Amino acid sequence: MAEKVLMKGNEAIAEAAILAGCRHYFGYPITPQTEIAAYMAKRMPKIGGCFLQAESEVAAINMVYGLASTGKRVMTSSSSPGISLKAEGLSYMAGSDLPALVVNVQRGGPGLGGIQPSQSDYFQATRGGGHGDYHMIVLAPASVQEMASLTFKGFDLAEKYRVTSMILADGTMGQMMEPVELEMGEVNEHDKSWAVTGTKMARKHNIINSLSLNSEQLEQQNFERFERYKKIEENEVMYEEFMMDDAEICVVAFGIASRVSKNAIMEARAKGIKVGMIRPITLWPFPKKALETAAEKCKAFISVELSMGQMIEDVELAIRCKRPVTLCNRVGGMIPSSEQVLATIEQVQGGLE
């Protein structure tokens, strides 16, 4: 058993990125994720890496674009308003098939919003965020340990499929401290023959590009990209089942909402209510099959969110609206209490009787 250290969620992300071989970080300060930048600013110069504070989120994501073009591991992090600014770059990276890791420690919105926790960038993250047909792999940690392990895995998945991986966390995950085991294993090597590192006069030039004025060609590129997305959906779905064996009610929640929900489920179980939870760890690809299977036995679903009902649409789609889905939510930086989730469970149970 490896040694555990007590870390803040944001710092766990930064250290795990370094362990994954990331030596370049570009970012712009924004609450509540600035600890990631501060950690990188301290560590990178000591390990031969590069931390650079960009003039804007727009510049930061384009520095990531440049660095990723050279085939090396690179990351940026921000919070909701900053991710909107990065959306242009995210679209270009998808169009150029560049791997990178982007962290969104969400805060309440829209607009400048607040600085307290939120999950209201769910649509933005799971639908890509910028213009055009594309996806990112979206990973939703529910503990400081997962902040680290999903960051490590995120880099690997990004390179394996040449896509952007996004850690979709929230202010609570970023700020809370928990023991973390930092033993992350080996870093996998992936093909980088596409990278621009200078031809050394030994090969034809490589071009990193998302422009294609030939419509047939652009269509083919989209088809090819979606073939890769299909493989991701087949191979990389991650979720946790909690007390689902005999569950009649299925709570669906991720991140901080899943932790609150676990407490509520234990209390409901003590009252004899057969309730369990499916916690998506990958928000894209969404654990559709797990929910579809659950819909065979469960009579009702509850989507617990820090948003006005965003993930609930994916839940309804996954179960083809076969069962009723109830929304249990708080927004604007507020977190649903376990009492609120329990009350919703009891209310849904009441409707089943």
Next chain:
Amino acid sequence: MIVFEKPKALADVPFHYCPGCTHGIIHRLVAEAIDELGIEGQTIGVAPVGCSVFAYNYFNCDMVEAAHGRAPAVATGLKRSDPENHIVFTYQGDGDLASIGMAETVHAATRNENITIIFVNNAIYGMTGGQMAPTSLPGQVTQTSPYGRDPKHCGYPVKVCEMLSQLEGPEYLERVAVNNIKNIRAAKKAIKKAFENQIQGKGFSLVEVLSSCPTNWGMTPQKALEWIDEAMIPYYPLGVYKDRSAE
């Protein structure tokens, strides 16, 4: 006997540029500099959005196509990946560099980012069909300033070299033109120096090249070259605006 050859760093593909456009000359000067310095194998170029968007097809070195205005940020990533071995240049127009990409330009300059920028100023948005650029001259008629650019309504042109020369950061700023043999020779010298500076680790080097756009200026190629002398150079004087090593 071959007396005149295409530079090796230029790809053997037809340019898409309009007749009389001077992008072709500027491409050639960049390629000559790369050839003469023997750096093609370690050079990575960044193409902009605008008329020279297809520059990634025209150079034989590795190339990256950037989002509109973001070339200096992309170049920063490319350079910081391997500062010892990567030679990085951007090739940008006036809309790209001096309008939408102004922040990226100024901050790459103030960081003295060790990159080379070829800034092609033809005072108009060419690719989109001739709209007013940040560098369009007062009174200049364009699609979006049909009565002539009125500074009272939409402000004055941006003088990029003059502006950047106020910063502590940049190593080298020079404005040149490619409208006659004498100016082309001076432009070649400046472009080569901008690459040499990078090889020597001196830092941010930008060469502003006054270029013609006969199509969107509504002039013959000959008249367009004359207009650079008559209208552009008086507003945008040629010369070295900053050269730290020479100070």
